[in-house]
Amino acid sequence: MSTANAYMTIRGIDIDVIYKDIKNLHIGVYPPLGRVRVAAPNRFDDDAVRLAVIKRLPWIRQQRQQFKNAERQSEREMVTGESHYLWGSRYRLKIVDRPGRTHFEVDGDRLVLYTPPGRDSTSLRKALDGWYREQLRHVLPVVIARWEGKLGLSVPKWTIRRMKTKWGSCNRETRHICFNTELAKKHPDCLEYIVVHEMTHYLERGHGARFIKLMDSVMPDWRIRRDQLNAEPLAAEEWSAEERSAS
Structure with a gap:
């Protein structure tokens, strides 16, 4: 299966794109920080991928917000043991x-x-x-x-x-x-x-x-x-x- 990698930024969100010999485009949002990866058919060009991502932006942002709300290191109190x-x-x-x-x-x-x-x-x-x-x-x-x-x-x-x-x-x-x-x-x-x-x-x-x-x-x-x-x-x-x- 041939693949080609691309990297684009859409509305401030970094997108990893992999072009494959597949029928449909798939968008995934992955932990821990909500990185977005797109698997796109070889027949798609960058503009087609960009349009597909823009259409899914509300869902993508919702998924990324969930990762953003994940537990973080609390503010350091500067006490022994932390x-x-x-x-x-x-x-x-x-x-x-x-x-x-x-x-x-x-x-x-x-x-x-x-x-x-x-x-x-x-x-x-x-x-x-x-x-x-x-x-x-x-x-x-x-x-x-x-x-x-x-x-x-x-x-x-x-x-x-x-x-x-x-x-x-x-x-x-x-x-x-x-x-x-x-x-x-x-x-x-x-x-x-x-x-x-x-x-x-x-x-x-x-x-x-x-x-x-x-x-x-x-x-x-x-x-x-x-x-x-x-x-x-x-x-x-x-x-x-x-x-x-x-x-």
Whole structure:
């Protein structure tokens, strides 16, 4: 059976399309984040698939809303014993009251927070966010340099910030790439996927056939990495599935 893969975005929703030797078009919405996959007959073109998906949008959004309402990681209270994630691994927080600056250290399966007594959870969460940024600042230059060499591209400017709507973003005019602080919680393969995804936008603005071809050529397992990124524990923020997609 011959198949051909395509990737399109419809009303802000990413769609994986597989063309097959079948009679009817099938649309599926899958956990954990409501990714949409379409199996379409070979006789269909992209416009026909797009029209079919648009007609089913109310049902698709209903299914995705159910996944959105699934249990998420609650807001961190910053107390000893709760779970935190770094590079895809879970650590148990241990708080040690000690005079001096607030800082974190990884000790085995523990994330140890040294902090002066009396600091509230809001300030400790802010300190944790800053620590995640430090982890990314340490790792990103190595990952970017590696892929600059592989792709023959240069990244002149990149930054890290909290983003509610994207894992990463790329300004093709200024070549400025921005990475979400939350990536420090995910497996390194996921960070590498976002780096390559955003650098590929230097060559192709959208997510059409050329973008897919470029991604397939430089990172054949990018779909697995993307699904891994979206399947790992979610933060407390109310992010929708499309808001968690890369640009």
